[in-house]
Amino acid sequence: MIIIYDALQLVLGVAYFIIIAHVIMSWLINFQVLNLHQPIVSQIWYGISRLLEPLYARIRSFLPATGGLDLAPLVALLAVILLRSSVLPVLFGLR
Numbered sequence: 555m556i557i558i559y560d561a562l563q564l565v566l567g568v569a570y571f572i573i574i575a576h577v578i579m580s581w582l583i584n585f586q587v588l589n590l591h592q593p594i595v596s597q598i599w600y601g602i603s604r605l606l607e608p609l610y611a612r613i614r615s616f617l618p619a620t621g622g623l624d625l626a627p628l629v630a631l632l633a634v635i636l637l638r639s640s641v642l643p644v645l646f647g648l649r
Contacts, residue, residue, distance in 0.1 A: 558648045566638045573631050576602045606630070 579599055582588040590596050610626040617625055643649040 555646060559642060563638060566634050566642075570631065570638070572602060572605065573627055573634065575628050576606055577631075582627050592620070604644055 572592065579588065579602065583595075588595050588599075590599060606622075609630055610624075613626040614624075614630050617629065622634060
C-alpha cells in the first residue's frame, strides 16, 4: 500500500514542478526574456502547454471570467498541494 502512496506522491510532485515551470515560462515569455522563435524554447513551451491544457480547460469551465487573468494554473497548483498534503495521507491512513 505504501508503494502506491509513494507513486502517487511522486506523480503529484512532478505535476507540481511542471505547473511551476509553465507559470515561470509564461512570465518570461510575456516579459520577452524568452523568445518563442528559438526552437528549444518553442518545443518546451508547446510540450508543457499540450500537457497541461486539458487540465486547465476543465478548471476554466467552472471559473468565472476574469478578463486577461488566467487563474487555472493557480487552482491546479492549489489542488496538487492539497492532494499531496491532506487528501493522500488521510486516504492511506498515514494521519
